[in-house]
Amino acid sequence: MKIGLFGTLAVLMWISLTPAAAQQAISTPILTSAENFRDIAGIAANRGGTGFANTTSNFGVMRTGVFYRSNVLSLSNADWITLSSLRIGRDIDLRTPGEISAAPDTVPAGAVYTNINVIGTANLPSPTLSTVTMDAVLSYGQSGYQTFVTNPVERSGFRTVLLTLAHDSGPDLFHCSLGKDRTGWTAVLLESIAGVSSATIMNDYLASNTTLAATISAETAALVAIAPELSGMNLNPLFGVDSSFLQAALDQANASYGSMYGYLMQGLGLSLEDIYVLRGKMVNYTLLPGQTAFGGNDASGASFLNALQNSSLSGNYTAYNYYLQSAVDTGTLGGVQRQIGGQVHADTASYLLRQPRWIDAALAPYADGLDLAQGQTRVWLAGLGGGFWSQGRSGISPSTEHSAGTLIGATLRPSEQASAYLGLGATAGTVESAAATATINTVLATLGGRYGFVSLETGPYVLARVDGGWVDSQSSRPLGGNLGTATGRVNGSVFSGLAGIGDVLRFDPATITPQLGFRVTNQTLGGFSESGSEVALDVHGQSNTTTSLLADLNLSLDPRQLGTWTIAPAVSLGYERVLGNPQVESTATRYGVAVSQKSAFDSCDLLKAGLGLTTRHDAFVIEAKANAIAGNASGSAGLSGQLSVGYRF
Numbered sequence: 001m002k003i004g005l006f007g008t009l010a011v012l013m014w015i016s017l018t019p020a021a022a023q024q025a026i027s028t029p030i031l032t033s034a035e036n037f038r039d040i041a042g043i044a045a046n047r048g049g050t051g052f053a054n055t056t057s058n059f060g061v062m063r064t065g066v067f068y069r070s071n072v073l074s075l076s077n078a079d080w081i082t083l084s085s086l087r088i089g090r091d092i093d094l095r096t097p098g099e100i101s102a103a104p105d106t107v108p109a110g111a112v113y114t115n116i117n118v119i120g121t122a123n124l125p126s127p128t129l130s131t132v133t134m135d136a137v138l139s140y141g142q143s144g145y146q147t148f149v150t151n152p153v154e155r156s157g158f159r160t161v162l163l164t165l166a167h168d169s170g171p172d173l174f175h176c177s178l179g180k181d182r183t184g185w186t187a188v189l190l191e192s193i194a195g196v197s198s199a200t201i202m203n204d205y206l207a208s209n210t211t212l213a214a215t216i217s218a219e220t221a222a223l224v225a226i227a228p229e230l231s232g233m234n235l236n237p238l239f240g241v242d243s244s245f246l247q248a249a250l251d252q253a254n255a256s257y258g259s260m261y262g263y264l265m266q267g268l269g270l271s272l273e274d275i276y277v278l279r280g281k282m283v284n285y286t287l288l289p290g291q292t293a294f295g296g297n298d299a300s301g302a303s304f305l306n307a308l309q310n311s312s313l314s315g316n317y318t319a320y321n322y323y324l325q326s327a328v329d330t331g332t333l334g335g336v337q338r339q340i341g342g343q344v345h346a347d348t349a350s351y352l353l354r355q356p357r358w359i360d361a362a363l364a365p366y367a368d369g370l371d372l373a374q375g376q377t378r379v380w381l382a383g384l385g386g387g388f389w390s391q392g393r394s395g396i397s398p399s400t401e402h403s404a405g406t407l408i409g410a411t412l413r414p415s416e417q418a419s420a421y422l423g424l425g426a427t428a429g430t431v432e433s434a435a436a437t438a439t440i441n442t443v444l445a446t447l448g449g450r451y452g453f454v455s456l457e458t459g460p461y462v463l464a465r466v467d468g469g470w471v472d473s474q475s476s477r478p479l480g481g482n483l484g485t486a487t488g489r490v491n492g493s494v495f496s497g498l499a500g501i502g503d504v505l506r507f508d509p510a511t512i513t514p515q516l517g518f519r520v521t522n523q524t525l526g527g528f529s530e531s532g533s534e535v536a537l538d539v540h541g542q543s544n545t546t547t548s549l550l551a552d553l554n555l556s557l558d559p560r561q562l563g564t565w566t567i568a569p570a571v572s573l574g575y576e577r578v579l580g581n582p583q584v585e586s587t588a589t590r591y592g593v594a595v596s597q598k599s600a601f602d603s604c605d606l607l608k609a610g611l612g613l614t615t616r617h618d619a620f621v622i623e624a625k626a627n628a629i630a631g632n633a634s635g636s637a638g639l640s641g642q643l644s645v646g647y648r649f
Contacts, residue, residue: 024041024053024061025053026039026041026043026044026049026051026052026053027044027064028044028064029082030044030047031075031079031082032079033074033075033079034070034072034074034075034079034175034179035071035211035215036069036071036178036183036211036212037068037071037179038070038207039064039066039067039069040062040069040187040191041054041062041063041064041065041066041067042054042204043204043207047211048203048207049207054191054200056194056283057197059286060194060283060284060285060286062196062282063282063283063284065171066170066171066172066281067165067170067172067173067174067190068088068171069175069183069186069187070173070174070175070183071175071176071178071179071212072099072103072175072176072177073106073107074103080109084111086108087171088110088172089110089111089112089168089169089170089172090112090164090168090170090172091105091111091114091175092161092164092172092173092174093105093113093114093115093176094116094157094175094183094186095115095117095124095177095182096121097115098122098123099176099177100115103177111173114164116160116164118154118157118158118176118182119153119154119182120153120156124177127140127238132227134234134237137237137238138244141241141242142248143248144181144245145248145252146248146249148185148249149249149253149256149257149263150256155267155268158186158189158268161186162186162190162278163274165278166278166281167317170281174186178215179212180208180212180240181241185246185249187204187205188205188246188249188250189264190282191204193264193275193279194278194279194283195283201246205241205243206243208240208241209241215239216236219235220235220238220239223238273317273322276321276325276326277315277317277321280314280315280316280321281314282315284309284310285324285328287306288302288306288324288327289328289331289333290331291303291306291333294337295395296598297396297598298337298338298395299337299395300341300595300596301340302333302337304340304590304593304594305340307593308320308590308593311590318534319482319483319533320483320534320535322482323482323483327481334480335480336479336480336481336483338395338434338435339435339436339477339479339480340479340483340535341434341588341596342477342486342530342537342539342586342597343399343436343586343597344432344433344436344437344475344477345438345475345525345539345542345586346584346585346586346597346598347399347438347584347601348438348440348473348475348525349523349542349544350399350583350600350601351388351429351431351440352442352471352523352525353521353544353584354388355467355469355494355496356521358403358405358427358640359407359423359446359467361384361625361642362382362384362407362423363382363407363409363421363423363446363465364610364625365382365612365644366378366380366644366646367419367450367463368456369411369412369413369419369421369456370456370457371616372411372412372413372648373413374414374415375413376413376648377410377412377649378410378411378621378646378647378648378649379409379410379647379649380408380410380621380644380645380646380647381407381408381644381645381646382407382408382642382644383405383406383642384403384404384406384640384642385402385404385405385640386403386627386639386640387400387402387403387638387639387640388402388636389401389635389636390600390601390603390635390636391635391636392600396599396600397433397434397600399431399432399599399600399601400432401429401431401432401638402430403429404427404429405426405428405442406425406426407424407425407444407446408423409421409423409424409425410422410423413456416456417452417454418449418451418456419449419450421446421447421448421449422445424444425443425446426441426442427444428440428441429441429442433600435479435480436476436477437476438474438475438476439473439474440472441472442471443469443470444467444470444494445467445469446465446467446468447466448463448464448466448498449463449464449465450462451463452504456504457504458504459503460503460504461502461503461504462500462502463498463500463515463517465497466496466498467495467496467498468493468495469493469494470491470493471492471493471494471525472490472491473489473491473525474489475530477530477533479533479535483534484534484536486530486536486537487530487531487532487536488529488536488539489528490527492526492542494523494524495522496522497519498517498518498550499517499519500516501515501516501517502516502552503515509558510555510556510557510558511554511555511556511558512553513553513554513556514551515550515554516549516550517549518549519550520546520547520548521545522545523543523544524541524542525541525543526541527540535590536590537588537589537590537595539587539588540586540588542584544584546580546582547578548577549579550574550575551574552573552574552608554571555570555571556571556614557569559614565616566617567613567614568614568615568616569614570611570613570614571609571610571611571612572609572610573610574606574607574608575605575606576606576608577604578603578606582601582602582603582604583598583599583601584599585598585599601631601636603632603636605631605632606629606636607630607631608627608628609627609628609629610625610626610627610628611625612624619647620646620648621645621646621648622644622645623643623644624643625642627640627641627642
């Protein structure tokens with residue numbers, strides 16, 4: 001399904017409004033004693049930024065409060081209290097031992113202090129410029145940044161930093177002395193992984209010149225005081241940052257490894273899983289691939305996958321995180337949106353609501369007691385098997401049902417005007433939808449009777465029947481995207497009551513029996529938790545009730561003798577009108593995120609037809625029958641066959 005031109009324009013207009021609708025405002029506190037402290041997600045408006053979290057490729061938005069960057073944490077008491085309130089889990093110090101000794105960190109409360117000396121030397125090298133010229137300053141800065149890419153010790157240091165951030169639950173803070181070079185490059189790597197635009201990355205990098213303006217000005221004044229000949233020269237690149245510094249490192253990464261991802265994976269030795277974990281921590285995707293084009297259960301499943309980004313499955317080494325980030329990269333959810341929600345649970349409930357129709361067919365030859373004399377009883381055994389199919393549409397997967405079972409019982413005619421019956425049986429069924437299968441076993445009982453105002457053989461009559469069954473259902477849902485197979489088991493029940501009126505009309509050599517009825521059916525399944533997958537569902541209990549109006553017409557020819565047997569063909573037609581909505585909906589949750597699914601079957605009108613043949617020999621009766629059913633809405637249709645045998649005594 002493709003989005004039309006107007007749909008595409010609508011999506012683009014919606015995305016253009018994300019600062020107000022989806023992006024988080026940047027509310028990072030400003031620290032006077034650590035002036036370059038900020039959230040890597042974006043820059044406040046009063047510090048040269050947009051005031052909102054940065055957007056990324058593929059409709060992503062940076063999460064705030066995940067990773068912070070800073071200069072040295074020589075904190076005032078007030079700033080220490082402020083920083084501690086952010087509940088930072090780790091303070092990663094990128095400096096050398098010499099720098100740390102000169103200005104130790106004031107570690108925020110609750111944070112673990114970790115030193116990762118990314119350049120690997122005991123002290124930070126001092127600039128060695130023979131002459132202080134703009135070209136010399138720029139050349140020195142550019143070459144220093146190039147070593148972030150070419151020096152194996154520094155690559156190892158940055159690798160350790162990124163892996164530490166990936167494995168931490170966060171939030172984390174990293175910093176060097178001024179928070180502009182080693183810290184700046186680390187932030188560039190993270191923003192590149194997140195998919196932030198190159199222009200935004202550069203703007204965020206250069207923001208250090210704004211946040212460190214006072215420090216740069218003081219350092220410049222101090223240098224000019226001892227070297228007056230430098231007065232009037234732009235010394236900002238010496239004490240701040242310059243776009244050429246970062247560009248030199250980026251160009252070197254392309255030259256050495258072909259791309260930034262090549263540098264991350266080959267140069268730093270990160271795995272794709274490491275990169276995906278970092279991206280999952282930093283980015284929330286407002287739209288997943290194809291999400292706006294989905295409908296029905298597919299749309300619900302895609303929304304569920306989207307919402308799980310805010311669970312513990314995202315930004316960790318989980319199958320879900322790897323699947324989702326891969327899906328973003330490849331531009332497709334790979335059909336998982338159809339499998340994730342558990343449509344089979346709704347289809348199972350829908351299947352159970354149609355169980356009484358199975359009993360209708362099994363009882364048909366024996367419910368009236370017409371071939372019994374007063375005081376006679378017939379015991380019988382009926383076997384029935386068949387299939388039922390509902391086509392998929394509007395994001396709902398097709399459903400296939402198969403069932404087989406037996407019903408054993410007895411019919412008694414206590415008087416000329418009345419008959420009664422009792423049956424016990426079991427069915428085994430399977431329901432398949434959205435790549436999942438449910439195996440449903442039902443043990444059931446039925447009790448009913450018929451009363452003719454004149455006699456059972458002719459004239460009007462009334463009938464009533466109640467059915468009850470115990471249900472055991474086991475489901476298995478293989479999920480795409482290497483998400484495993486979710487399995488579960490639940491018990492439940494199905495009950496129904498039927499009341500009707502009819503008339504037996506004799507038109508020699510045939511009997512026509514029109515009948516009207518009203519049926520109420522209730523299905524109940526308990527709640528249960530699936531297992532076997534990170535995204536296995538906690539399926540809510542279901543209780544659904546349907547009411548139906550029934551109209552049936554049976555035509556049977558009088559028996560014909562064939563040797564010692566008699567043979568009588570019969571035709572049945574039926575119509576059922578479901579009152580209310582026949583579609584069943586299931587709900588489930590995972591990590592507090594809800595997902596709902598609708599059954600494939602949604603027909604209000606059902607047409608039924610059957611063709612049977614009854615043979616008798618003395619006390620024995622055998623009947624074979626074929627039945628067909630068709631629904632009006634989702635292309636639902638079914639076929640079944642029945643074979644039964646009875647004995648009269």
